[in-house]
Amino acid sequence: SRLFWGARFYEVSTGDMGCCFSGVSKGLAAAYTAPRKVETKFYPDFAKEIPSLAGKVVAITGCTTGTGYIAARTAAAKGATVVMLNRQSERSAAAEKKIAEEVAGAQLVPVDCDLQSFESVRRAAKILCAKFDKTGIDVICNNAGVMALEDKATQDGYDVQMQTNHLSHFLLNKEIWPLLQRAADLKGEARVVNHSSLARMGKALDARYLGKNGGDLGGNSASMLCGGARWERYHQTKLANVVYTLAMNDRLSKSGQGKIKAVCAAPGLAATNLQVTTHLDGGMAETWIMRFSQSAEDGTMPLLQCCFGEVKSGDFWEPKGGMGGLPVNCADKLQKECIQLESREMLWSQSTAACGGFDI
Numbered sequence: 001s002r003l004f005w006g007a008r009f010y011e012v013s014t015g016d017m018g019c020c021f022s023g024v025s026k027g028l029a030a031a032y033t034a035p036r037k038v039e040t041k042f043y044p045d046f047a048k049e050i051p052s053l054a055g056k057v058v059a060i061t062g063c064t065t066g067t068g069y070i071a072a073r074t075a076a077a078k079g080a081t082v083v084m085l086n087r088q089s090e091r092s093a094a095a096e097k098k099i100a101e102e103v104a105g106a107q108l109v110p111v112d113c114d115l116q117s118f119e120s121v122r123r124a125a126k127i128l129c130a131k132f133d134k135t136g137i138d139v140i141c142n143n144a145g146v147m148a149l150e151d152k153a154t155q156d157g158y159d160v161q162m163q164t165n166h167l168s169h170f171l172l173n174k175e176i177w178p179l180l181q182r183a184a185d186l187k188g189e190a191r192v193v194n195h196s197s198l199a200r201m202g203k204a205l206d207a208r209y210l211g212k213n214g215g216d217l218g219g220n221s222a223s224m225l226c227g228g229a230r231w232e233r234y235h236q237t238k239l240a241n242v243v244y245t246l247a248m249n250d251r252l253s254k255s256g257q258g259k260i261k262a263v264c265a266a267p268g269l270a271a272t273n274l275q276v277t278t279h280l281d282g283g284m285a286e287t288w289i290m291r292f293s294q295s296a297e298d299g300t301m302p303l304l305q306c307c308f309g310e311v312k313s314g315d316f317w318e319p320k321g322g323m324g325g326l327p328v329n330c331a332d333k334l335q336k337e338c339i340q341l342e343s344r345e346m347l348w349s350q351s352t353a354a355c356g357g358f359d360i
Contacts, residue, residue, distance in 0.1 A: 035066075036293055042326055043297035047074055050308050054079035057137045057183070058307065059128065059176075061085040061113065061169065062144025064095040067195070067267055070300040071141060071307065073099050076106040078308075083137070085113040085124060085144075085172075115144055115168035116154045118355070125175030136183030137176060139307050141193045142169035145237070148222065148230035149281050153214025158354065162209050165237035166244060169194070171355040184259035192248060193306045194264040196241040198322065199234055201335050202227075205243055205343040209236040210350035222282060239337060240347060242316065247344035249314040251360040258313070263306040266318035268325070270299020294324035302327040 058080045063072040076082045076099055086092035092110065100106050109131070113124035128137065145165045154163045173180075173192055184190040209217060218229030241264060248262035269292055293299075302317040305327045311317070316334055319325040337343070352358055 035296065036291075038293055038295040038298075040295040040297040043070075043295070043301060046301050046304070046326070047077075050074065050078055050304060052079050053308065056080045056139070056187075057083065057132055057135055058139045058141065059083035059085055059137050060141040060143055061115065061172070064089070064091040066296050067270060067300040067303055068141075068143040069095055069099075070297055071143060071303055072108075073102060074300070074304060075307070076103045076108065079107075080138075081107040081109060083109045083111055083128065083132075085111050087114040087116075087120075088112040113172070115164045116160060118156050118163075118168065118171055121168045121171050122175060125172055128176050129179060132179050133182070136181070136186060136190065137179040138183045138187065138189070139191045139193060140173060140176065140180065141195075141303065141307055142173070142241075143193075143195045143303065144169075145195060146277065147199075148224070148228075148234045151215055151217055151219050151229060151233070156354075157212040157214055159209060159214045159217055159233055161233050161237050162240065163214075165234075166240040167210070167351060167354050170244065170351045170358065174355060174358040177358075177360070180260055181257070184257070189259055189261065191261045191263060191307065191311075192245075193303065194241040194245045194262075195303060196245075196264050196266045196316075197238045198266060198268070198318075199231070199238040200242050200266070200338060202235045202239070202337065203232070204337045204340060205239050205347060206236060207346055207350050209233060210240070210347065210354070212354070220282070242334065242338045243340075243343045243347045244351070245316070246314060246339065247348050248360065250344060252313060255360050257360065261311060261313035261315075263311050263313065263315045263317070265302035265306045265327070266316070267299035267302060268319035268321070269293045269323040270296050292323055294319070298324065 053075055058075045060068055060072050062068040063084050064086050072082050072084055084096060096108055096110050111124050111127050114120035146161055149160055152160050154160050158167055180190040217233055220230060221228035222230050224231050245262050245264040252260055305317045314331060315329050316331040317327045317329055320328045
């Protein structure tokens with residue numbers, strides 16, 4: 001049997017698929033309140049190969065749990081100064097405390113940054129520009145994301161998913177661009193790392209989802225496999241992450257800023273709190289798919305490759321098997337909706353309309 005995800009099929013065993021669909025037919029009464037426990041297979045050996053990051057500044061959004069937390073912990077363990085860009089909460093304080101306990105001498109800089117508020121993003125950027133004006137920032141990891149949430153607007157009027165997953169990262173990158181240039185000049189390289197997913201596959205990027213249309217983008221139908229509106233909005237954001245990467249790479253190439261790299265990762269299917277939040281918000285009843293998930297640590301490997309491994313600007317890294325496994329560069333295998341030139345121009349135009357001019 002084959003499992004369908006986006007525009008691609010994945011081979012699974014007939015026995016497993018039968019169990020999964022019987023779970024769907026029974027209505028999945030059991031709540032999915034914590035990430036599925038999955039044994040880590042590859043991460044420990046992969047992490048050993050990451051070089052020392054001493055002297056580098058790595059900023060990561062959404063690092064209270066999941067892939068962001070593991071990326072922050074890994075960077076701290078390798079000696080980087082890690083800027084933890086999170087919405088202020090008990091969870092963010094707990095994440096900082098946990099990394100400090102797990103990594104002796106961890107250099108952590110927590111900065112309040114609520115991606116559902118442009119004002120909060122601008123405040124965070126000002127803090128970064130003041131604190132790191134001399135050293136610059138070596139890596140900005142645009143990790144944070146939400147999935148299949150309700151059809152509602154942020155206080156700025158944009159879709160809550162698109163603002164969190166793309167627009168606020170676009171704004172943050174724009175505001176701290178001089179810090180990336182500074183790091184590139186001082187140390188020879190800086191990186192902008194975006195985080196997409198398998199959900200990138202589907203319809204072409206649509207300008208409506210990037211506009212001030214929050215709360216008026218299809219409603220709250222929630223079927224993951226049948227194109228529910230929640231999932232179409234999510235698809236648009238994950239497609240935007242790839243398109244943004246390629247659009248930035250185009251501009252870097254044309255402007256001769258080859259020391260700054262724009263790269264993108266996708267985690268495959270990793271068991272994190274992302275699915276828990278979506279399930280509790282009513283967007284993911286079909287949690288049977290988590291039977292095929294990998295651990296959060298293994299799911300972080302493509303992101304770590306993009307942040308710290310050997311890459312070229314414009315690269316796209318995801319698990320070799322799509323849903324899990326060691327990361328490979330799949331830039332030459334991206335779907336047609338990801339590589340359309342007109343989508344790149346449209347995304348940049350819509351994003352600057354929301355966030356202000358961003359000249360590279």
